[in-house]
Amino acid sequence: MTLGEIKDLQGKYLMKTYGRLPLTMRSGSGSWLWDMEGKKYLDYTTGIAVNNLGHCHPKITNAIISQATRxxxxxxxxxxxxxxxxxxxxxxxxxxxxxxxxxxxxxxxxxxxxxxxxxxxxxxxxxxxxxxxxxxxxxxxxxxxxxxxxxxxxxxxxxxxxxxxxxxxxxxxxxxxxxxxxxxxxxxxxxxxxxxxxxxxxxxxxxxxxxxxxxxxxxxxxxxxxxxxxxxxxxxxxxxxxxxxxxxxxxxxxxxxxxxxxxxxxxxxxxxxxxxxxxxxxxxxxxxxxxxxxxxxxxxENLVQKADRLGEYFLFRLKEVQKKYPKQIKDARGKGLMLGVEFSDRNFARDCFSSSVSNGLLVILTVERVFRILPPLNTSEEEINFAVTVIKKSIEEVISSG
Ligand SMILES: Cc1ncc(COP(=O)(O)O)c(C=O)c1O
Missing domain, CATH: 3.40.640.10 (Type I PLP-dependent aspartate aminotransferase-like (Major domain))
Known part of the structure; x- marks a missing residue:
């Protein structure tokens, strides 16, 4: 199906309980998702705190396959x-x-x-x-x-x-x-x-x-x-x-x-x-x-300890962003890899969220003004650096668009 066909059927037959992003994902691997057009996103929504090992982790995939055949x-x-x-x-x-x-x-x-x-x-x-x-x-x-x-x-x-x-x-x-x-x-x-x-x-x-x-x-x-x-x-x-x-x-x-x-x-x-x-x-x-x-x-794989360590690093980087944009960001907080960036203004947060998606980062916009960031526990510093770069770039884009 094309994206248009998927949306048509959805509009016709599904109950309208969800406000969805205009995206349809085709595949995932580790921390990354690919949409129907082949565009790649860093998935820090993890299916709302579900994919803690990222997408299609071989140990989970193999367990599902072997059990499903039995x-x-x-x-x-x-x-x-x-x-x-x-x-x-x-x-x-x-x-x-x-x-x-x-x-x-x-x-x-x-x-x-x-x-x-x-x-x-x-x-x-x-x-x-x-x-x-x-x-x-x-x-x-x-x-x-x-x-x-x-x-x-x-x-x-x-x-x-x-x-x-x-x-x-x-x-x-x-x-x-x-x-x-x-x-x-x-x-x-x-x-x-x-x-x-x-x-x-x-x-x-x-x-x-x-x-x-x-x-x-x-x-x-x-x-x-x-x-x-x-x-x-x-x-x-x-x-x-x-x-x-x-x-x-x-x-x-x-x-x-x-x-x-x-x-x-x-x-x-x-x-x-x-x-x-x-x-x-x-x-x-x-x-x-x-x-x-x-x-x-x-x-x-000691992912609990990894989440603790990476969470500290991510929060440190987010606090740097907050320091750079104190007017726009009210607070950056987190425990392990459950992190929040609270914006001062909900319109700014919404625009920044849209820019982040366009720039290849997926997070969850919660209570209209908080980026809820839920990386997989086996993410890396490089991926976290990418997320921080996108958040900064998105803030800059919204500021310069007035
Ligand atoms: C803390 C908490 N409790 C309960 C639920 C409900 O879980 P489910 O959507 O699987 O019914 C959620 C879902 O977001 C949650 O975050």
Missing amino acids: LVHTSNLFNIENQSSLSEILVSNSFADRVFFCNSGTEAVEGSIKLARKWGEQNGGRYAIISTEGAFHGRTFGALSATGPEKYREGFSPLLEGFYFVPYADPDAIAHLASKTNPCAVILEPVQGENGVIIPPPGYLIRVKEICEKNNMLLILDEIQTGMGRTGKLFAYEHEKVEPDIVALAKALGGGVPCGAVLAKEGIARHFTQGTHGSTFGGNPLATRAACATVETIIE
């Missing part, structure tokens, strides 16, 4: 070898004792909320959950009820009962609300992604965990975006050496094949008894084979 799907009516292997890898590299597999981020959040409610029911008959303003947890009803911004919630009332919001990075607000609402859990992102890469001050998670323990509440961390090495640790909670009770994972876990997971400590996980939760596709042989290859590669 067995793709059986359902959880049967034991699944790759699910067992993946759960062992996840448990031995995390706080968790048990895993439940699903297919997406929003399902991992649904599973986490259901597990917390099951636990809450048997621990004082509690069901309320405290979430944070600006949070993004997904689009299904439970996850949407925990999602803060009105733009996602509008038109879908009534949402689930019992969700309360406090400002992000404000542990005292959680303590205050806990004493009033008798909640069973707190849910939050260790770094808010969709909300513009908001990094809480050090000690935030430790303080929230203390409040949870004091009030007998569970701490649910949504590591869907921050997990799998993104922030320079395999899981972002490791930065503070805090043990959560439940963690939701998805995105990068399956290396591009949809795979989500709920991780939990034994005392919580035991509340999911036979028949209380389930999924037809969850943890199917193909998804869990791809996920095993992804997590093994992240660990074997």
Whole structure:
């Protein structure tokens, strides 16, 4: 199909839920994508924090091919070898004792909320959950009820009962609300992604965990975006050496094949008894084979440490750009390879974003004025230098166009 034909069919038959870039990608390799015209782009969107090993990493590709020629799907009516292997890898590299597999981020959040409610029911008959303003947890009803911004919630009332919001990075607000609402859990992102890469001050998670323990509440961390090495640790909670009770994972876990997971400590996980939760596709042989290859590669190739080192370098370079353009750039921030460049003006940000795309760099424009930059963990200093050059060039172009 030509680009025109693709867009015609899309306009005619697809629901209009997405505002897409006027680009269609034909192939990818490592950090790079090629569009239908053969133009090359440095892909620092990584499919929204999914392709943490870049595009078509041979270990993931080979794992998918070999599994697809043997067995793709059986359902959880049967034991699944790759699910067992993946759960062992996840448990031995995390706080968790048990895993439940699903297919997406929003399902991992649904599973986490259901597990917390099951636990809450048997621990004082509690069901309320405290979430944070600006949070993004997904689009299904439970996850949407925990999602803060009105733009996602509008038109879908009534949402689930019992969700309360406090400002992000404000542990005292959680303590205050806990004493009033008798909640069973707190849910939050260790770094808010969709909300513009908001990094809480050090000690935030430790303080929230203390409040949870004091009030007998569970701490649910949504590591869907921050997990799998993104922030320079395999899981972002490791930065503070805090043990959560439940963690939701998805995105990068399956290396591009949809795979989500709920991780939990034994005392919580035991509340999911036979028949209380389930999924037809969850943890199917193909998804869990791809996920095993992804997590093994992240660990074997020391990509977590690499993300930490490269993230420091990238942030240093972005801060240099901020220094050069203090009027245009309000802030440059990051944790590992989860970085944000916040522009002072949303029109400037939008024009600069368009220029960056034309100049061959793909990032995500979040909350209208923040470049959310999510490189693959195995990117290089040369690629980061290219990204910095494009950002500078794009800023110059927008300034000179008046
Ligand atoms: C922190 C966080 N939680 C949940 C989700 C929802 O994931 P999915 O789109 O796979 O349902 C996202 C997606 O962007 C996310 O960033």
